Amino acid sequence: MSGPIRFEITHKCSRSDARVGKVATPHGTYDTPAFMTVGTRATVKGLYPSLLAQAGCGVLLGNTYHLLLRPGPEVVAELGGLHAMMGWNGPILTDSGGYQAYSMADLNAVDDDGVTFKSIIDGRSIRLGPEEATHTQNLLGADIIMAFDDCPPSVDPEAGPTNQTRIRLAARRDASKKGYYDHAQRVRASNERTVRWLERCKAAHKRPNEQALFGIVQGGTDLDERRWSAEHICNIDLPGYAIGGVAVGESPDEIDKVVEFTTPLLPAEKPRYLMGVGYERDILAAVLCGVDMFDCVLPTRNGRNANAFSRFGPMRLRNATYTRDREVIEPGCDCHACDPVRHGLQTVNGGGFSRGTIRHLFMAGEMLGPILVSLHNVRHFQRLMLDIRRAVREDDWLSFAERWPVAVTGLPTGLRDRLGL
Secondary structure (H helix, E strand, O other): OOOOOEEEEEEEOOOOOOEEEEEEEOOEEEEEOEEEEEOOOOOOOOOOHHHHHHOOOOOEEEEHHHHHHOOOHHHHHHOOOHHHHHOOOOOEEEEOOHHHHHHOHHHEEEEOOEEEEEOOOOOOEEEEOHHHHHHHHHHHOOOEEEOOOOOOOOOOOOOOOOOOHHHHHHHHHHHHHHOOOOHHHHHHHHHHHHHHHHHHHHHHOOOOOOOEEEEEEOOOOOHHHHHHHHHHHHOOOOOEEEEOOOOOOOOHHHHHHHHHHHHHHOOOOOOEEEOOOOOHHHHHHHHHHOOOEEEEOHHHHHHOOOEEOOOOOOEEOOOHHHOOOOOEOOOOOOOOOOOHHHHOOOOHHHOOOEHHHHHHHHHOOOOHHHHHHHHHHHHHHHHHHHHHHHHHHHOOHHHHHHHOHHHHOOOOHHHHHHHOO
16 A cells, blocks of 8 residues: 555445445545544443444544543553554544644643643643654554644634633633734634645654554634635645644534535545534535545443434433333344344343343443444444445435434435435
8 A cells, every 4th residue: 555545435425425435544444424423531331342333334433632641652552552542443534732722722822832731640841843742643643733823713702602611711811912803813823724734744744654644624604714724724735634623612503514515625535534523413414515534532431421313313311211121221232232133142032131230231321221232333433424425326315314313314405405304
């Protein structure tokens, strides 16, 4: 294989810009569109690697910021690299830490050279810039590494949703230093920094023949800024490109607008990665625009909190209505929780774990509950991607819509019309 990865498009949708392909890496090949299960700290919480493989995972994701704090990239390298630590011999992608600079904005300070963090572990000051992020990822050894970027708030923090408190506090802190906060100025500064930082990441990258460096397009919800960022990021030749700064406070309609506008600005012959987007409907909409890769913490984070995904919508398994429910989480699902016999596990009468049993496990604080629902959710998203790829290959969106109402409900009218739904 020449270069760190090889991307091949095998099918294109006749009704949309969706495509099916394969990404070959030094640690194996995965199919696209792909959903990457997140193992932030070198593990997918509670799930043995072989279970992830059985659930259909083709590529996993780790995080530079968290692994930099603990155990440290040098320790990871001495232990054989991220693949050895995770017990995963398939492809891995590492995020650079740029998102943590956004999500913990009230605990850090951004300047033109990088970000100074306050460690969430011991409070010490941590410096992370393009060179440090790239060096760390070189030591971690992932197959795909992300450039260090400056992710701005997608909308003005003072006008954004109520769940953006930390971002709002950071904006007020920064405004107090110079007397005002100008959101448009913040987005432009982010775009310019992200381009300069990408150039520095590429220059600092010591393993270009083994690890594929992806650049990240920013720009908030301003389409002119998105165009500017895409042009300047894609002018730097790289194995792949990502759309960042999405699903960080904007509405679903704004997410649709940004993804539909930005995706065709990225090179068609290289993988396109939409970062951090994880609901079924948003994934399908992005696939129809030509996106190839996704990641999100939702499957396992929700699983640890008794929230299960299903083809018909979410289920909150702590609810008392499930106390005596003998049905599995989702009839017809082939995951370890719903159909353990399929995976070689012996159960009474060959059945799966009931909703009532799983509710009891959560109410009793038993760890098996989070494990079972996490496994179900991981498999749910892999089944979704399997059926999306099948629909693209067979041009059969009506059957897909019947199987996955949760993915087509709320899909933009234009996309529904193109698919004949």
